Amino acid sequence: MTLDPFEAAYDGAPSGQLTTELDGRIVLANSTLLSWLGRPRDAVVGKLRFADLLSIGGKLYHETHFAPLLQLQGEVSGVALELRRSDGTRMPVLVSSAVQYDDSGVPALIRTTVFDAQLRRAYEEELLRERRAAEAARSRLQAALAVLQQSLLPATLPTVPGIAVAAAYHTASIDDLGGDFYDVFAIDDERWGFFLGDVSGKGPAAAAVTSLARYSLRAAALHDPAAALSTLNALLHERYIDGDPRYCTAVFGTLRPDPATGQVAVRFASGGHPPPLLIRADGSSEFLQSTDGTLIGILPDSQFPLTDVTLTPGDLLLLYTDGLTEARVGGRRELYGPEAVQELAAQYAGLSPAELIRALSEVLTSLGPRPTDDTALLAFGPPGPSGRQRGA
Amino acid sequence: MAPVDILQRNNVVVTGNPDGRTIVLAHGFGCDQNMWRLTVPALVPEHRVVLFDYVGSGRSDLSAFDEARYSSLDGYADDVAEICTALDLTDAVFAGHSVSSMIGVLAAQKAPERISALVMVGPSPRYIDDGDYFGGFSADDIDELLASLEANYLGWSTAMAPVIMGTPDQPELGDELTQSFCATDPAMARVFARTTFLSDSRKDLLTVQVPTLILESAQDVIAPRQVGAYVHAAVAGSTLVTLDATGHCPHLSAPEATNQAITAFLATLS
Numbered sequence: 001m002t003l004d005p006f007e008a009a010y011d012g013a014p015s016g017q018l019t020t021e022l023d024g025r026i027v028l029a030n031s032t033l034l035s036w037l038g039r040p041r042d043a044v045v046g047k048l049r050f051a052d053l054l055s056i057g058g059k060l061y062h063e064t065h066f067a068p069l070l071q072l073q074g075e076v077s078g079v080a081l082e083l084r085r086s087d088g089t090r091m092p093v094l095v096s097s098a099v100q101y102d103d104s105g106v107p108a109l110i111r112t113t114v115f116d117a118q119l120r121r122a123y124e125e126e127l128l129r130e131r132r133a134a135e136a137a138r139s140r141l142q143a144a145l146a147v148l149q150q151s152l153l154p155a156t157l158p159t160v161p162g163i164a165v166a167a168a169y170h171t172a173s174i175d176d177l178g179g180d181f182y183d184v185f186a187i188d189d190e191r192w193g194f195f196l197g198d199v200s201g202k203g204p205a206a207a208a209v210t211s212l213a214r215y216s217l218r219a220a221a222l223h224d225p226a227a228a229l230s231t232l233n234a235l236l237h238e239r240y241i242d243g244d245p246r247y248c249t250a251v252f253g254t255l256r257p258d259p260a261t262g263q264v265a266v267r268f269a270s271g272g273h274p275p276p277l278l279i280r281a282d283g284s285s286e287f288l289q290s291t292d293g294t295l296i297g298i299l300p301d302s303q304f305p306l307t308d309v310t311l312t313p314g315d316l317l318l319l320y321t322d323g324l325t326e327a328r329v330g331g332r333r334e335l336y337g338p339e340a341v342q343e344l345a346a347q348y349a350g351l352s353p354a355e356l357i358r359a360l361s362e363v364l365t366s367l368g369p370r371p372t373d374d375t376a377l378l379a380f381g382p383p384g385p386s387g388r389q390r391g392a
Numbered sequence: 393m394a395p396v397d398i399l400q401r402n403n404v405v406v407t408g409n410p411d412g413r414t415i416v417l418a419h420g421f422g423c424d425q426n427m428w429r430l431t432v433p434a435l436v437p438e439h440r441v442v443l444f445d446y447v448g449s450g451r452s453d454l455s456a457f458d459e460a461r462y463s464s465l466d467g468y469a470d471d472v473a474e475i476c477t478a479l480d481l482t483d484a485v486f487a488g489h490s491v492s493s494m495i496g497v498l499a500a501q502k503a504p505e506r507i508s509a510l511v512m513v514g515p516s517p518r519y520i521d522d523g524d525y526f527g528g529f530s531a532d533d534i535d536e537l538l539a540s541l542e543a544n545y546l547g548w549s550t551a552m553a554p555v556i557m558g559t560p561d562q563p564e565l566g567d568e569l570t571q572s573f574c575a576t577d578p579a580m581a582r583v584f585a586r587t588t589f590l591s592d593s594r595k596d597l598l599t600v601q602v603p604t605l606i607l608e609s610a611q612d613v614i615a616p617r618q619v620g621a622y623v624h625a626a627v628a629g630s631t632l633v634t635l636d637a638t639g640h641c642p643h644l645s646a647p648e649a650t651n652q653a654i655t656a657f658l659a660t661l662s
Contacts (some may be wrong), residue, residue: 023611023638025644049638051613057536060589063640064422064490071644072426082540204580232463 016093016114022107024049024067033114038086052110055082055090062139066095070110074099080117080124092121114235142174152210154183160192162257163264164383168361170323170375178374179206179213179248180321185221190256193221196319196378197250197273197296209236209246213296217252225252225269229296229304233271236297248296249273251319257382264311264382269304271296274322277342279356281314283349285342314350314384323359323375327367336367353379398478398658402471405452406479408436414481415658416442416507418472420490421588422516424450427489431643434651439658442484444475448580457580465491465591468568476506485658487511490614490640493623497600509661510604511654514615514640515623521641525594526618529623534589541578541585567596604630605657607650609637631657 003011011019016033019374020026026045034041037053044053051059058081069076077096084092094115102108149171157165165184172178186195195217199209216235220228229252240246253268268276276291293304311317320341326334344363348356356379364375398404403427415435417428425443435441444470445452461467473494476484486507488496493515500507517525520534603626608620617634624632633653637646 055536055540056533057538057540059542059613060533060537063612064420066642067639068423068427068641071641072423072429080540 016112017117018050018110018112018114020050020110022099022112024051026050027109036083036085036091036114036116050110053083055084058084059084066097070097070099074107081120083114086101092117094120116141138175145174145177147184148207149177152181152207152214154185157184158186158192160184160186160257160380161257162259162262162382163192163255163290163380164353165380166357167376167378168357169377170361170364172323172374176202177204177207178202179210180323180374181210181215182319182376182378183218184378184380185218187221187254192257193218194255194319194380195250195252195254195375195377196321197248197252197271198321198323198376199248200246202374205244205246209248211242212236212239213248213250217250220255220323224306225254225267226304226306228252229269229271229293230302233296233302233304234300240297245297247295250296251276255380262313262382262385265307266309266311266317269293269306270303271304272319275324276336277318277320277345278309278311279316279318279345279349280370281312281350283346285346287338287347311381313382314379315355315359316345316348316351316356316379317357319376319378320360321374321376323373324364324377326373327364327375329367336363350384352383353381368388398471398474401447401453401456402475402602403453404475404479405443406478407432407443408439408441409509410440410562413658414442414479414484416444416472416476416481416484416486417512418488418492419445419449420488420492420497421584422490424452426450427641428573428643429619430647431651431654434647434655435658442475442479446584447471448577448584454577454580457577458582462580462583463587464608465495465498465587465593468492468495468587469502471494473498473502473506476503481506482506485509485511485661487513487654488515489513489643493592494591494596497593497596500601500602501596507598507602509602509657510600511607512604512656513607513643513645514609514612515606515648516615516619517597517623517626518591519589519614522592525565525622526616528613528616529589529618530624538582538585541582559579594622594626597623600627600630601658603661605653606630606632607642607653608634608641609639609645611638612640616639 011030013030013032016036017030017034018026019028028050029044033042051062054062066076066079075098079095081093081095082090083093094110096119097110099107099111100109100111153169157167167182172257178204180320182196184192184194197213213232216232217228220231236246249272251268251270253266256265271293272295275287277285277287279285288307288309294302325338325341326335329336343355344359348359357377360377419425419427424445430441432441447456448462482505484500484507486496493512494517496510500510516527519529520531521527604625606620608615620632624630635642635646635649639645643650
């Protein structure tokens, strides 16, 4: 038998070729497909439907995805299915089908091309295995990072007599460690220490510096705040002098509540950190930035001048990292900015630190899918006398 | 959730005759509300038609996906009941394709005042054979389906978003609406597949007390004739219509016969 060139091209094509009725009954199949199936022509053509050639899983997939798509849009391409061969083995294929219309535009037949996808499937399975392994590794890493991040922050804030305290930490990415830190702790019977800071960079190296900064500051808390920051400065400078310089910014201070007056004497020093925001009970507010020191860990002999401020009942002092002021507004280039922080915070004059932190946290959440940088927030103040205070 | 959120969550579309009886059309496992494309035109002159996508399918709000909730048909039925409440439906007819037939049974239990008749297209209360019960599949078969979903994991999620040819006579069903149908998130599709094909709703069929139409294809590997007969026997007073159709989607492969059976059933409801 001699085939004409078109028939020969069809029959010997390096892909399986198939023509079916609209209900799937096979009316034409080429030799390539029949040899893949291992079935004689007369056992297939006129006997089986396209779905009969598929594995059971493939059949279900055909019914729930392939056939409806073909009916809805007239063509489907590149769907992975498996042929069931006569010897019981499966052959991975990629299938494309198109509806052929008669002269009046009515669907008449379905033409299907079947590609051998054995090598591609093996490769995809390899990719899939790798992907699953990567997903598993990622979730293990995220769990480890969450534990580690938690270890860099106080589990709970202490109860400080005469002072309400609130804090929050917003993680920018669950795939990385942030370098922000804060703490509040007792120094002696009369004084409490607090600090909040931001280490340069992210990841494990930054976390190591964070850990070092936290424990150094707590250990140095018996000294005055300027001396404590100087200690940390010397430590960071000495340790990271070669190769990979590491520095941080921080505000470190002490609180001395006076039970007689309800006032709190605050003494703090800042090393290159965004200025704390003072919100007075009467609604006035200011950034306390007059005596800002240099970054901590850059120069061997940095000075960190002291600032003193007295909080009266209803006043609040807010410490934050630049993740707050540099949060992107609505994902645009525009930053949230210190003015917006001040404006919002002033509305919380006379209210509790917890309410202020909650409001700022809502802002951070609302500013976009995720802020770009981690953010630590810490606020405290002696509770106000008036009914405006709505609890911690 | 506020009603408006539920309507967004499930991409609810309301069309048709606002004065007519409401019929809710629920898609099955696989694609989305576009599956009802050829049914809607037959219903809109006399009925108010509600279409929606299950969470995880079509243009639903994927952020609302909750694996625990959607790991049982109850979760999907809760969604249906919430949609009915959000639209304040009463005496609606719920038409479900495939697994949605069983979701409709559960939803009618949850909101009996809202759903007063059922249409089941290609229903099966259980896909896996169980003793004397013939579902058409072994547990291994279903594992194989889950594996074939897996095999399309790479291609399906990206390359498979189909570029649809516009339908000249229905321009409203243009590109944007239909581009993503059937291209569900693979992880969510797996949950829906497992929930669908491992479910067993045989006992629930016995609770049905509303007029019920069962439509089956003459040839359907997913819901064979024996299963249609089982559903018909289990649902008291139900009507079984066997359509001269092939495949699991008679509303696509034999739309005229399907529409005729549905409208005839709707006409019998008081």
